[in-house]
Amino acid sequence: MSSTAFITFGSITLGAALLVGLERFRPYEPRQRFLRPGLGTDLFLYAIAQSYVLSLVIAGIIAGISANVSWFDGGLVNSWPLWVQLAFFFVVHDFYIYWFHRLQHKSDTLWRLHEAHHSVKDVDWLSGARSHALEILINQTIEFAPMLLLGAAPEVIVAKGVLDALWGMYIHSNIDVRSGVLQYVINGPEMHRWHHAREIKAPGMNFGTKLAIWDWLFGTAFLPPEKPQAYGLPDIDYPKEGWAAYFLHHVHSFRRSTPPQLPP
Numbered sequence: 674m675s676s677t678a679f680i681t682f683g684s685i686t687l688g689a690a691l692l693v694g695l696e697r698f699r700p701y702e703p704r705q706r707f708l709r710p711g712l713g714t715d716l717f718l719y720a721i722a723q724s725y726v727l728s729l730v731i732a733g734i735i736a737g738i739s740a741n742v743s744w745f746d747g748g749l750v751n752s753w754p755l756w757v758q759l760a761f762f763f764v765v766h767d768f769y770i771y772w773f774h775r776l777q778h779k780s781d782t783l784w785r786l787h788e789a790h791h792s793v794k795d796v797d798w799l800s801g802a803r804s805h806a807l808e809i810l811i812n813q814t815i816e817f818a819p820m821l822l823l824g825a826a827p828e829v830i831v832a833k834g835v836l837d838a839l840w841g842m843y844i845h846s847n848i849d850v851r852s853g854v855l856q857y858v859i860n861g862p863e864m865h866r867w868h869h870a871r872e873i874k875a876p877g878m879n880f881g882t883k884l885a886i887w888d889w890l891f892g893t894a895f896l897p898p899e900k901p902q903a904y905g906l907p908d909i910d911y912p913k914e915g916w917a918a919y920f921l922h923h924v925h926s927f928r929r930s931t932p933p934q935l936p937p
Contacts, residue, residue, distance in 0.1 A: 677827075681835055688839040692798040692846045701849040701862060701900070702795075709795040710914040711803075718919040720802035727809050735818045742822065751824035758829045763836070763883065766816050771887040773812065774880040789922040792912075794905035796869050801845040805926055840883050845869075856896065860885040863896065870901030 693707070750758050777787040786808040793800040816837075820830050844865040852861050860881045868879040878895035881888045888894035912921035 677831055681831055684835050685838045689798060689842055692842050692848065696798060696847045699849045701847050701866065705795045705797060705847050707797075709797065711793060711795075711918060712799065714914065714916060714918050715793070715799045715803050718916075719804070720799065723806055723809070723919075724802075727806060727813065731810065731814050731817060734814055735821055738818055739822060749823045751826065755826055755829055758825050759832055759836075762816075762820055762825065762829070762833055766833075767881070767883045768887065769815065770812065770882050771880050771884075771891075774882070775876070775893070777808075778875065778877040778880070785926045785928075788906070788911070788926065791869060792906050792922070793869070794903070796845050796847065796866055796904045798842045798846040800869075801841040803922075805923060807926075836883075844882065856885055857889055858884065858886050864888070864894070866904070867895050867897075867901060869904045871903045871905065871907060872901055 696705075697707070750761065753761070774787075777783040786805045788805075790801075790804045790808070793803055816833075817830065820833065840860075844860055844862055846862050848862055850861050850863050852859065852863065855861075856864060860883055864879045864881070864885055867873060868877065873879075873895070878893050879885075879888055880893055885894065912918050912925055
């Protein structure tokens with residue numbers, strides 16, 4: 674294992690351990706169990722196996738794009754300070770994800786790819802890993818291809834990847850966080866858990882990932898004082914938990930139905 678891979682794996686593992694500890698120390702939903710249904714599927718098939726395979730596929734796609742854009746020298750951002758590069762791609766990609774996420778909740782076709790992500794009934798540090806392979810393929814290619822083509826430093830790309838993983842675990846975590854005025858700018862579980870709540874009707878609320886400011890600016894913020902009553906999809910014909918669930922989720926996205934069922 675290279676030093677970069679070791680640091681990346683170590684940072685994500687330590688971050689996950691910290692979040693799991695905080696979930697036990699200060700849970701948002703005390704009823705939720707650590708060994709919840711679907712934990713093994715989300716960890717081994719989504720978070721580990723799918724992430725590894727897709728990283729190879731996306732790297733190949735980006736290499737193919739790079740080989741066919743010889744007119745572009747890839748030097749637009751490489752002279753910028755590292756922190757400026759990271760901040761630039763952080764904000765620009767988060768803005769894109771906000772609007773793409775909103776579209777997923779309005780489009781019948783895109784909802785089918787996003788539906789698996791909302792199927793978890795116990796939202797926790799790992800539930801964010803449950804995302805359809807095609808959804809990840811689209812979003813991470815759009816995220817990392819510009820970074821490489823525009824000349825982002827390798828350490829910036831690694832830092833962005835680690836930040837994505839840690840923040841994704843954080844906003845889904847079962848931690849009782851009250852961040853006050855920071856929640857108007859930086860996203861956390863207190864808003865994002867409501868995004869997964871059954872009480873939220875289509876087309877949804879709280880679409881921000883790392884920054885909550887987009888929701889407040891564009892009228893999709895929702896932060897009531899009470900807590901959600903339940904999470905996940907309504908009682909529709911959706912694959913149950915189990916080791917086969919990963920494959921059933923992907924097959925289910927291509928089912929025939931009239932019309933596809935958008936979130937509640």
